[in-house]
Amino acid sequence: xxxxxxxxxxxxxxxxxxxxxxxxxxxxxxTDLLVAMGIGRSSFYAAFIDKRSLYIECLDxxxxxxxKLLRRFRAxxxxxxxxxxxxxxxxxxxxxxxxxxxSRSDWGCLLVNTVLEMAGVDEDLVARASxxxxxxxxxxxxxxxxxxxxRAAAEELAALLMLVNEGVRVSSRRRLPKEQVLKPVSTAxxxxxRAIA
Amino acid sequence: xxxxxxxxxxxxxxxxxxxxxxxxxxxxxxTDLLVAMGIGRSSFYAAFIDKRSLYIECLDxxxxxxxKLLRRFRAxxxxxxxxxxxxxxxxxxxxxxxxxxxSRSDWGCLLVNTVLEMAGVDEDLVARASxxxxxxxxxxxxxxxxxxxxRAAAEELAALLMLVNEGVRVSSRRRLPKEQVLKPVSTAxxxxxRAIA
DNA sequence: CTAGTTTTGTACTGATCAGTTCAGAACATC
DNA sequence: GATGTTCTGAACTGATCAGTACAAAACTAG
Numbered sequence: 493x494x495x496x497x498x499x500x501x502x503x504x505x506x507x508x509x510x511x512x513x514x515x516x517x518x519x520x521x522x523t524d525l526l527v528a529m530g531i532g533r534s535s536f537y538a539a540f541i542d543k544r545s546l547y548i549e550c551l552d553x554x555x556x557x558x559x560k561l562l563r564r565f566r567a568x569x570x571x572x573x574x575x576x577x578x579x580x581x582x583x584x585x586x587x588x589x590x591x592x593x594x595s596r597s598d599w600g601c602l603l604v605n606t607v608l609e610m611a612g613v614d615e616d617l618v619a620r621a622s623x624x625x626x627x628x629x630x631x632x633x634x635x636x637x638x639x640x641x642x643r644a645a646a647e648e649l650a651a652l653l654m655l656v657n658e659g660v661r662v663s664s665r666r667r668l669p670k671e672q673v674l675k676p677v678s679t680a681x682x683x684x685x686r687a688i689a
Numbered sequence: 690x691x692x693x694x695x696x697x698x699x700x701x702x703x704x705x706x707x708x709x710x711x712x713x714x715x716x717x718x719x720t721d722l723l724v725a726m727g728i729g730r731s732s733f734y735a736a737f738i739d740k741r742s743l744y745i746e747c748l749d750x751x752x753x754x755x756x757k758l759l760r761r762f763r764a765x766x767x768x769x770x771x772x773x774x775x776x777x778x779x780x781x782x783x784x785x786x787x788x789x790x791x792s793r794s795d796w797g798c799l800l801v802n803t804v805l806e807m808a809g810v811d812e813d814l815v816a817r818a819s820x821x822x823x824x825x826x827x828x829x830x831x832x833x834x835x836x837x838x839x840r841a842a843a844e845e846l847a848a849l850l851m852l853v854n855e856g857v858r859v860s861s862r863r864r865l866p867k868e869q870v871l872k873p874v875s876t877a878x879x880x881x882x883r884a885i886a
Numbered sequence: 887c888t889a890g891t892t893t894t895g896t897a898c899t900g901a902t903c904a905g906t907t908c909a910g911a912a913c914a915t916c
Numbered sequence: 917g918a919t920g921t922t923c924t925g926a927a928c929t930g931a932t933c934a935g936t937a938c939a940a941a942a943c944t945a946g
Contacts, residue, residue: 499893514810518696518715522934532894533935543934600805602860608805610796611862612712622863651873652880658859659852662801665808666819676848683880719904730905731924740904 501539504529509550513599516609517617548620554602555624562631571635572685575653579660579677600661601630618654629654641688649684656680698736701726706747710796713806714744714814716867745817751799752821759828768832769882772850776857776874797858800825838885846881853877 507528513519522543526536540546556630561581599605606621633650637643656677663673704725708717719740723733737743743777758778764773796802803818830847834840853874 494753516806519810521932523932534894534895534937537856538893542757563838576920598808600808605805607859607862608802609713612796613716615864618863622865625863648872648876651869652853652876655847655856655860655873655877656852659856662804662855662859663852665804666822667812668819672848675845679845679849680852683884686883687880716901730926731907734905735923740913827941 499531499535504531504539505546505549505553508526508546509553509602510596512547512550512657513554513596513602513605516605518609518613543593544614544617547617550604551606551620551624555627558601558603558624558628559631562628562635566635571638572688573679575632576677576681579657579681580674597664598667600665601657604658604661625654628657636688639688645688649687653680653684696728696732701728701736702743702746702750705743706750706799709744709747710751710793710799710802712834713802715806715810718762726745741811741814744814748799748803748814748817748821752824753798755798755821755825756828759825763832768835769878769885772829772832773874773878776854777871777876795861795864797862798854801855801858802809822851825854833885836885842885846884850881 507530508525511528515524522536523547525543526533529536531539540549551671562574562578565577565581568574569577603621603625607618607625610617610621629650632653633646636646636649636653641649647651660673660677663676704727705722706724709723712721719730719733722740722743723730726733728736733743737746754823759775762774762778765771766774800818800822804815804822807814807818826847829850830843833843833846833850838846857870857874860873
């Protein structure tokens with residue numbers, strides 16, 4: 493037996509996730525990935541089979557983190573506040589100017605990015621990302637019901653919230669001033685709160 | 690002088706637009722484009738300089754068509770109805786099953802697709818697509834004011850509508866059942882109409 | 887220190903990419 | 917139909933892509 497610790501796998505996956513998140517699947521070349529992950533080609537293929545498999549692993553990880561984030565907010569504040577925090581979380585750090593540029597808040601959502609980038613190219617990846625988005629929508633719905641909405645109303649508003657979510661992730665990649673993304677989110681939540689009450 | 694009519698340029702551009710729309714910029718190879726446009730390599734480079742220039746031409750064309758479509762609806766029905774028609778237009782044709790699959794309604798919006806695909810890859814293209822989306826948002830706002838909303842309210846709701854628009858274009862690429870995309874649009878318009886009234 | 891096993895850097899593979907070149911085909915003019 | 921100009925098909929270029937092969941390096945166990 494030899495060389496027991498190869499490299500920090502979870503950390504490498506995370507580095508890859510960040511690169512895919514920022515540049516997309518196709519534009520992130522294997523060389524880019526290797527540099528970011530700090531490993532060699534051989535190690536890469538030994539550990540991850542191929543580029544697509546790694547991407548799937550990142551997708552799964554991202555989805556799990558998203559769900560965890562929603563749960564974390566829910567543990568602290570009332571359900572609708574938790575949802576609103578989730579939408580605004582990406583923008584807590586200042587962005588749009590100076591050093592804060594290229595923060596994660598500019599990268600949208602890996603699931604949404606995947607749906608658009610891989611549509612018409614790799615439908616299996618689209619289906620996987622879409623399924624995860626469906627799970628997130630289910631959480632939206634559950635929280636809305638906890639806030640007092642009827643099952644029907646919660647289902648309807650959760651679908652709308654998913655639309656807003658997808659919209660925010662597009663908007664956040666347009667390099668607009670921060671408030672131009674945050675304002676319509678507030679508007680949406682004002683309308684939703686009004687509809688529930 | 691010789692060969693006066695090379696090929697049908699507008700038609701070729703349109704074929705390219707459709708391919709870009711369906712597959713994205715990176716995934717549409719030059720060979721794909723040539724086959725779709727029905728022209729040879731030399732003719733292509735003589736007429737369009739390069740792939741990126743052609744893409745910009747398609748982007749411009751798509752934006753112009755989008756504006757024209759909004760105006761056409763506005764000429765026929767009241768402003769908010771025009772907006773709602775615009776959101777639902779993509780789905781008039783049956784989709785999601787059988788032959789109607791791969792209809793344009795599955796391809797989202799070239800502007801939105803561009804923002805997500807080119808973010809982190811070609812910021813100039815993102816900026817161009819984003820600017821066109823801003824123009825569309827301006828039209829949203831104008832129509833809302835025509836419907837009786839105050840300038841402030843119209844601005845706020847137009848921003849929200851743009852979020853919904855971007856969301857719809859993502860949703861429409863997820864191969865969801867048609868009503869799962871249309872329903873939240875109705876919900877959004879119900880809330881918006883209520884806010885205006 | 888040696889033997890045995892695993893990991894890794896580097897060079898390579900074949901495919902495909904966007905873009906160029908140029909000889910010859912296609913046309914208008916006369 | 918010959919001439920002159922323009923356009924185009926097909927072969928080519930160099931770069932880059934994902935993925936492979938393999939020998940040397942790195943490490944543990946004995």
